[in-house]
Each structure stands twice: as structure tokens, then as C-alpha cells.
Amino acid sequence: MNCCCNKQPSDLSLLSSVLNEYKDTKGSLITILQKAQDIYGYLPTDVIYHVAEETGNTPAKVMGVATFYTQFRLSPVGKHLIMLCQGTACHVNGSKRIQAAITEELGITDGETTEDGLFSLKCVAxxxxxxxxxxxxxxxxTYGSLTPEKAVDILRELRAKEEVE
Amino acid sequence: MRIAVGSGSCGIAAGAGKVYSALENLISDYNNITLGVTGCIGMCYLEPIVDLYNGEALAARLVRVSEKDAENIVQAASTGDMSLVENLMITENDNCFLTQQTRIALRHCGIIDPTRIDDYMKEDGYKALQKVLTTMTPDDVIQVIKTSGLAGRGGAGFPTWFKWNAAKESKGEEKYLICNADEGDPGAFMDRAVIESDPHNLIEGMLIGAYTIGAKEAVVYVRAEYPLAIKRLENAIAQAKEKGLLGKNILGTDFSCEMRIKAGAGAFVCGEETALIESLEGSRGMPRLKPPFPAQCGYWQKPSNINNVETFANVPWILLNGGEAFSAMGTENSKGTKVFALTGKIKKGGLVEIPMGMTLREVIYNIGGGIKNDAQFKAVQMGGPSGGCIPKELLDTVIDYKALSATGAIMGSGGMVVMDESTCMVNMAKFFLDFTAKESCGKCVPCRIGTKRMLEILTRITDGEGKEGDIELLEELCEAIKDGALCGLGQTAPNPVLTTIRYFRNEYEAHINEKKCPAHECTNLITYEIDADTCRGCTLCAKKCPANAITGTLKNPHTIDGDKCIKCGQCHTVCKFGAVRTI
Structure with missing residues (x-):
């Protein structure tokens, strides 16, 4: 677990309406964490402790759930999250080449974020x-029927849009 | 005229959203055209698809539409002059993708508007529920389902009536009905299509199930990766509530049932029913030991019944048409129809619903149109990470539970991924083991460590470091994992390895003994070479090579320096003359 003492503490009040709605409904821990991730973009450590306290769970239990499911992130992601499919059909039709092209274009591999915080790459099932x-x-x-060139064009287009803004 | 834009996830990914917006901007000037959406017709390879209806009759089906075609489509819809859109009309050859199918679970998909309950009602929607609630006892329903021969469409093929009966017979007031929509098999998207395209059909099927087992609460567990399915289902549940089809005293009877959606959070193992229950309870999705079975002790330790989306989607039809009508289709041991997601190296990819008993060849060649680029068929992968690869010698295998199991593959939930000769079967096995090793929940040792060790061996083989005895070691591990794993995920994880060894042992041997990959896919085992006779000296490959490994001058044959080459395959991809070969 990352130490959070040097980090800016999260604004826990943002979560109060979610906790009020769900904390007394048994079995809603995953839902609470999903909503928390929607609010903060990821699950900061202090939020995990806060959820544990409010829901009467141990931090270990909450952390256990947060690390079990691929949807949850424990660190922030870039503005554009690229989810690259690695399913069987994509595998057969060359998803590895797409991954290589993205890595070459952005300089990041699976699970990483570009230095400017613009893109994160995540390979999904x-x-x-x-x-x-x-x-x-x-x-x-969703962008389909990709070729390495097409994937790179899409990324460049997104980056160009950012620069205009 | 009415314009309906096919707006399933595939359609939207192909650009249906842009087409819809373009049409929307234009039709405000016309008062004789209405615009709406429909779900996924299943011809994903032709998306975006736009249908023109004259009253209830389909006047034209337009395919591969782009926003540039909007003007002509609106003109055609307004004037009825179909010659304006003739270039977009579906061909007879493509249309037979649909006409060769028998649709029950998908009967409304791509036809009705999934966002409007009235569209579903018009197609005899909720009539089966009315019939059940007003004229049938739970035992009557079980009898009909038993007659139909309906079996669980999630993969295991367990008789549905038996599960329903077990849950019904379980003691206790509090019971739950759960729909497993955690469609995690890579290469499968049948359930997503049903929820996105016909959500009320699922709700109706679930309500009939809930009435039969005596459940007052129903939950749909949907993958988080399916945002559109969740949205459409939320909308459908709200509409059903408003019409008194959900909630207290449904259709004025004593039967009450609430329904809610639970979004999964990304874990393949949650497709296993006891892991799904753990996840519903807010915990890590780790399977429980069976028995006790969920029918006795499931969600919150109460009797629970879990069925797959496709299973429920068949239920209203069966209740309306009778169990015999359903069991009239199919084979001795497998009744009715089955939906498959036909993908991979196939010409016409999409959703296919066929009566059991059709052969794999008929599905792949007659419906799917054969292999992309007319390449050679090599194998078809069925049942995802729990299934296996079926080789071309067995293409005439009929699709039923027993015949498919005999090949070493399984019916599975319906993923059907076609592979041609460019696919390396050892690499394919590695791909699936990589998946199961990552998705193993870690609870039991055979699966947690066994899949990891198998993956290491397969990685070694594909890297060209395979040793004699590796195949036998893999086989031994497979048997141990099959026998020892706690749940279905672990017990079936060896299937992709076992079937590829069984049918493609020579490929394993080539990797290990000759350090060759016959499909030229494993990068460590191939070298790139430029054929001097075919090379025109266009210099493109040299420009693209990231390692500066290619030398040559304009209009003269180029050469690759094997020491510098990083085997990225760029030269092979960019060469317009097919001069770059893999050996």
C-alpha cells in the first residue's frame, strides 16, 4: 500500500451522500467503491479507510475487495483511459500489434500513464x-477494426484536440 | 416511413451514433418520417445498419451506412423512392446470414425498439407472464419447462426445470432469483445483445422464474464493461414498474416481485454461480464449496436460483408456444436453439441462433460465409477459456452438448472463434492460460499454482526454450488441475491445452524439437526475409523499420540484417508486394 502522508488528503465529504444511501444496505460495498471511484477517479488510501470505518468493515476487507476486481484502481489514471481489448477474437485479429503501436506512440505499457497525465493504457479481457x-x-x-496506423491516428487526434483546448 | 438505426454496442462502435445524429438533424423538415432505434440484428460485420419500415413491413435494410448517406436515406424514406439508397441495400448473399437462422432467444433483436415497452407489448410481450400468473401453478410451469428440454445456456447445460424445482422445493419464505449476465468469456457477446436489444424479454423470463420458485426479489448481475446494457435494462425495469409488471401485486395477482441490477466490477470467476453470490454480497468473488447448492443455501444463505440471460430469454416463448414446440427442435439430448457469437477469421461475423443439431461446417461456411480472405480453416475455438479447439477433421460435428463434449471442447456460453492457418495453436493455448492464470481467484492451490506453472511451460515453448517432456508434463498438470480445482473455472482451465495437444501435437513438437512455429506467429521462432525476386525496391520497409535493420537502394532488392531485426513485423505489414516472408 502506498503511504499517503505526503499526499493531499481527499475531500471525504464528497462521499457522504453515497455512504448515506448505501452504508446500511448489506452487500453494497462494491457499489460504494464504484461510486467512490466515479468521484475521485481512483480509490485513494484515505477513502478506503473512510469507507471501512463508515461501513463497519475492516480496512483489510475493503482493500481485499478493491484489489480483487480489475475495475478498481489504487492510483490516478490519465485523462483518456485507453482500454485495449485482449479478447480471443481481438487476439486472433492482431491486438498485440495494436498494443505495440500504442506503446511506441505514447511510450507507456499496460497499466502505465503518460507523464503529461493525458493517456493511460489498460489491457482488458x-x-x-x-x-x-x-x-x-x-x-x-469504442473504436473498432483497428490497424496500428488507425490506432495511432486516433491517439494523435485526441492529443491535438487537447492542445487546441 | 419509419427509420430505425441499429444501436447495439457493435453498431455504435461502427458509427451508428453519428448516423443517428445526422438523420436526426435532417428529419425535422419532414412530417412523414419518424426516427427511432432498434437493437442488434446480429449482422455485426455489416454495421451500421439502418432499416426503413413502411408501417410494420420492412421496406429496405441498408448496410455499412455512414453519416454521408443520411441525406439520401431521408429522401428515400420521404418519397418512397428506394432507388436512392440502392447502393446501400443488403445483398441476397448477406441476407441469407439471417434467413438460415431460427430465432427464439433473439426473436425481437434488431426488430423492436428496446427503449420502448409498447414495442415489446405489441409482439405478445408479457402475455406469457399473464398466462402463467392467471392460469398456471408453479408446478405447471416446471412441467412445461421440463417438456421443452431447456438446459442452462451459460455453458454447463444443466436442465433448467431441475434447478427451478430444487429451488421451489427448498424450505423458507425468503428466496432469490438471480440472472447471471456476467458474460466474461472473451469472444462471447450473446447476453449483451439480448439485454441491449430486448431487455423486457429477459425481465419477463425472470418474472416467470421468480413466480415458479417463489422468489420476491430478483437481481441481474451485469458486467460493468456493458454500460449500454445496464442503461437499457434500468430503463426497461422502470417502464415495467410503471405498467404494474414489477413490484407489488403484479397484473393484479398475489404475486409480487422487485427487480434490481448489480453491476459487476470485473472478475471472470464471478460467472461461476457461487462466486457470483459472494460478489453480490459485496465480497471478493471467490467460489464456495458445493454442496450445499445455491438452491438450498445461496444468496444470504437463502435458497436461490441462478440462470443465464439466454436461458431466461427462451422462457416466455416456451410458455406461449408450449414445451413441445421447443423440444421439436434439436437433437436427442439437446433441445431447442442456441445462440453463438461467431467471430475471428470469419467473413460474416455476428450473432447466430440455430437449432441444435446443425454441424459446425454449416454454421461456419453456410451462415458465416467461410474464412476471411478465403484462407484455410484451421480450427474453431468453442467455449472460451473453459472450452477447446476443434480441428478441421471434425468440422462435421453436430452442435449438441454430447457431441461437442466428445471432442474435448464444450458448448459453453456460445463463443465461436474461427482460426485460420496463421494462428499458432500453442500460442492460442498460452493465450487462454494467461487469461485463466490472471483470473484465478487464488482460493484453491491446483488452480492458483497449476495454471501459473502451465503458463510458464507454454511461455517457454513459444519462446523456443521448450524441453523434451514438456508435453507430458503439461498433460500431467492438466489432469491434476481438472481433478483438484474447486470450481468450474479451475476444472475447465486445462481444456484449451488438452484439446490443442490432442489435435495439434505436431505443432507442440515443432516448437520444442525443431524450434519452429509452423504458423509463423511466435516471434522468437521466426525470421523475416525479403524475396529478392518479388521485392521492387520501393524502400518503404526500410523507412518503416524501427531497428534500421533493412538496407537497400531504390529499385533494388532489399535485405534484412537478422542480427539487428527485432521481429516487430512492420516490414511484413507494410510491404505492398508480399515480398517480406516469414520462415
Whole structure:
């Protein structure tokens, strides 16, 4: 676990409405963590402790759940989260080459974030768009029938948009 | 005329959202056109798809539509002059993808608007529920389901009536009905399509199940990776509540049932029913020891029944048409239809629902149109990480539970990934083991450590460091894991390895003994070479090579320096003349 003493403490008040709604409903720990991640972008350590205290769980139990499921992140991600599908159909249709192209373009591998905080790359199991394989999803938008060139173009376009803004 | 834009996840990924917006901007000028959405018709390779309806009749199905076509489509819909969109019309060859299917679970997909309950009602929606609640006892329902021969479509193929009966017979007032929509098999998307395209069908099937077992609460556990499915289902649940089809005293009877959605958080093992229950309870999704079975002791230790989405999607049809109508389709041991997600190196990829008993060849060649680029068929992978690869010698295997199990693969939830000769079967086995090793929950040793050791051996083989005896060691590990693992994930994890060894042992041997990858896929075992006769000296490969390993001058054959080459394959990809070969 990362030490959080040098970090800015999270604003725990943002979570109070979620906790009020769910903390007394048994079995809702995953839902609370999902909502917390929506608020903070990831699950900061102090938020995990706070959720544990409020829900009457041990921090170990909450941490155990947070590390079990791939959806939860313990560190912040870039503005654009690239979810690259590694499902069977994508594998057969060349997702490894797409991954190599993204890595070459952005200089990050699976699980990393670019230094400017713009992009994070995450390889995921299957996005369920197998007929359009290989596929990646960025900010809930799915891009299908990728080639290495097409993937790089998409990333450059997103970066160009950022620079304009 | 009515314009319906196919808006499933695949359609949207292919650009259906942009097409819809373009149409929306144009139709405000016309008062004789309405615009709506529909779900996924299953012809994913033709997306985006736009249908034009004249009243209830389909006037034209337009495929591979782009926003640039919006103007012509609106004109055609307004004037009825279909010649304006002739270039977009589906061909007879493509249409037979649909006409060769028999659709029950998918019967409304791509036809009705999934966001409107009235569309579902028009198609006899909720009539089965009404019939059940007003004229049938739970035992009557179980009898019909038993007659139908419906078996669990999630993969295991357990008779549905038996599970329902066990849950019904369990003592206790508090019971739960759960729908497993945690479709985690890479290469499968049947359940997503059903929820996105026909959510009320699922709700109706679940309500009939809840009534039968005596549950007052129903939960749908959906993968978090399916945001659109969750949204459509939320909307459908709200609509059903408003119409008195969910909640207290449904349709004025004594039957009450609430329904809610639980979004998963990304864990393949949660497709296993006891792990799913743990996850529903807010814990790590680790399987429980069985028995006791969920029917006796499940969610919150209460009797619970868990079925897959496709299983429920068949239920309303069976209740309306009778168990015999369903069991009339299929084979001796497998009744009804099954939905498959046909993907990989296939010409026409998409959703296919066929009666059991069709052969793999018929599905792949007649419906799927054969292999992409007319390449040679090598194998079809069925059942995802729990299934196996079926080689071309067994293409005439009929699709039923027994026949598929005999090959070493399984029916599974319906993933059907086609592979051609460019796919290395050892690498394929490694791919699946990499998946199961990562997704193993870690509770039992055979799965946690066994899959890891198998992955190490497979990695070694594909890296060209395989040793004599590796195949036998793999086989031994497979048997140990099959016997010793706690849940279905572990027990079936060796299947991809066992089937590839069984049918493609020569490929394993080539990797180990000759240090060759016959499919030219494993980078450590191939070298790139430029054929001097074919090379035109265009210099493109030399420009693209990230390692500066290619030398040559304009209009003269180029050469690759094997010591510098990092085997990235860029030269192979960019060469327009096919001069770069792998050996």
C-alpha cells in the first residue's frame, strides 16, 4: 500500500451522500467503491479507510475487495483511459500489434500513464465487440477494426484536440 | 416511413451514433418520417445498419451506412423512392446470414425498439407472464419447462426445470432469483445483445422464474464493461414498474416481485454461480464449496436460483408456444436453439441462433460465409477459456452438448472463434492460460499454482526454450488441475491445452524439437526475409523499420540484417508486394 502522508488528503465529504444511501444496505460495498471511484477517479488510501470505518468493515476487507476486481484502481489514471481489448477474437485479429503501436506512440505499457497525465493504457479481457476486432475503448467510445496506423491516428487526434483546448 | 438505426454496442462502435445524429438533424423538415432505434440484428460485420419500415413491413435494410448517406436515406424514406439508397441495400448473399437462422432467444433483436415497452407489448410481450400468473401453478410451469428440454445456456447445460424445482422445493419464505449476465468469456457477446436489444424479454423470463420458485426479489448481475446494457435494462425495469409488471401485486395477482441490477466490477470467476453470490454480497468473488447448492443455501444463505440471460430469454416463448414446440427442435439430448457469437477469421461475423443439431461446417461456411480472405480453416475455438479447439477433421460435428463434449471442447456460453492457418495453436493455448492464470481467484492451490506453472511451460515453448517432456508434463498438470480445482473455472482451465495437444501435437513438437512455429506467429521462432525476386525496391520497409535493420537502394532488392531485426513485423505489414516472408 502506498503511504499517503505526503499526499493531499481527499475531500471525504464528497462521499457522504453515497455512504448515506448505501452504508446500511448489506452487500453494497462494491457499489460504494464504484461510486467512490466515479468521484475521485481512483480509490485513494484515505477513502478506503473512510469507507471501512463508515461501513463497519475492516480496512483489510475493503482493500481485499478493491484489489480483487480489475475495475478498481489504487492510483490516478490519465485523462483518456485507453482500454485495449485482449479478447480471443481481438487476439486472433492482431491486438498485440495494436498494443505495440500504442506503446511506441505514447511510450507507456499496460497499466502505465503518460507523464503529461493525458493517456493511460489498460489491457482488458473482452469488451464484447468481437465482430469489430481488434477493438479499443477510450472514454466509453469504442473504436473498432483497428490497424496500428488507425490506432495511432486516433491517439494523435485526441492529443491535438487537447492542445487546441 | 419509419427509420430505425441499429444501436447495439457493435453498431455504435461502427458509427451508428453519428448516423443517428445526422438523420436526426435532417428529419425535422419532414412530417412523414419518424426516427427511432432498434437493437442488434446480429449482422455485426455489416454495421451500421439502418432499416426503413413502411408501417410494420420492412421496406429496405441498408448496410455499412455512414453519416454521408443520411441525406439520401431521408429522401428515400420521404418519397418512397428506394432507388436512392440502392447502393446501400443488403445483398441476397448477406441476407441469407439471417434467413438460415431460427430465432427464439433473439426473436425481437434488431426488430423492436428496446427503449420502448409498447414495442415489446405489441409482439405478445408479457402475455406469457399473464398466462402463467392467471392460469398456471408453479408446478405447471416446471412441467412445461421440463417438456421443452431447456438446459442452462451459460455453458454447463444443466436442465433448467431441475434447478427451478430444487429451488421451489427448498424450505423458507425468503428466496432469490438471480440472472447471471456476467458474460466474461472473451469472444462471447450473446447476453449483451439480448439485454441491449430486448431487455423486457429477459425481465419477463425472470418474472416467470421468480413466480415458479417463489422468489420476491430478483437481481441481474451485469458486467460493468456493458454500460449500454445496464442503461437499457434500468430503463426497461422502470417502464415495467410503471405498467404494474414489477413490484407489488403484479397484473393484479398475489404475486409480487422487485427487480434490481448489480453491476459487476470485473472478475471472470464471478460467472461461476457461487462466486457470483459472494460478489453480490459485496465480497471478493471467490467460489464456495458445493454442496450445499445455491438452491438450498445461496444468496444470504437463502435458497436461490441462478440462470443465464439466454436461458431466461427462451422462457416466455416456451410458455406461449408450449414445451413441445421447443423440444421439436434439436437433437436427442439437446433441445431447442442456441445462440453463438461467431467471430475471428470469419467473413460474416455476428450473432447466430440455430437449432441444435446443425454441424459446425454449416454454421461456419453456410451462415458465416467461410474464412476471411478465403484462407484455410484451421480450427474453431468453442467455449472460451473453459472450452477447446476443434480441428478441421471434425468440422462435421453436430452442435449438441454430447457431441461437442466428445471432442474435448464444450458448448459453453456460445463463443465461436474461427482460426485460420496463421494462428499458432500453442500460442492460442498460452493465450487462454494467461487469461485463466490472471483470473484465478487464488482460493484453491491446483488452480492458483497449476495454471501459473502451465503458463510458464507454454511461455517457454513459444519462446523456443521448450524441453523434451514438456508435453507430458503439461498433460500431467492438466489432469491434476481438472481433478483438484474447486470450481468450474479451475476444472475447465486445462481444456484449451488438452484439446490443442490432442489435435495439434505436431505443432507442440515443432516448437520444442525443431524450434519452429509452423504458423509463423511466435516471434522468437521466426525470421523475416525479403524475396529478392518479388521485392521492387520501393524502400518503404526500410523507412518503416524501427531497428534500421533493412538496407537497400531504390529499385533494388532489399535485405534484412537478422542480427539487428527485432521481429516487430512492420516490414511484413507494410510491404505492398508480399515480398517480406516469414520462415
Amino acid at each position: 473482452c469488451l464484447g465487440c468481437c465482430s469489430l476486432s481488434p477493438v479499443m475503448m477510450i472514454n466509453e467510445e
